[in-house]
Amino acid sequence: MDNDNAAHWETAVLDGGPADGLRTRVSARPRVIQVTHPCPVDDRTDGIRVEALYLYLRDLGVTTEPLRYGFDAASP
Incomplete structure (x- = not known):
């Protein structure tokens, strides 16, 4: 695979809600x-x-990194 076309992945952590602490x-x-x-x-x-x-x-x-994503309590 050509490294110029490879996706750049970063670590993210989910804060709060049902997936609190999950890393992706x-x-x-x-x-x-x-x-x-x-x-x-x-x-x-x-x-x-x-x-x-x-x-x-x-x-x-x-x-x-790690990027942070916070739970949106107002989400459906």
């Missing part, structure tokens, strides 16, 4: 990270999935 790698410093968690579905067997959705917003004040 991101490319291109996205402003938002979406975390999902499966939820059980009762009385359905037709392949329907339900997932809880959580958003983490990048702390723009952190410019070196």
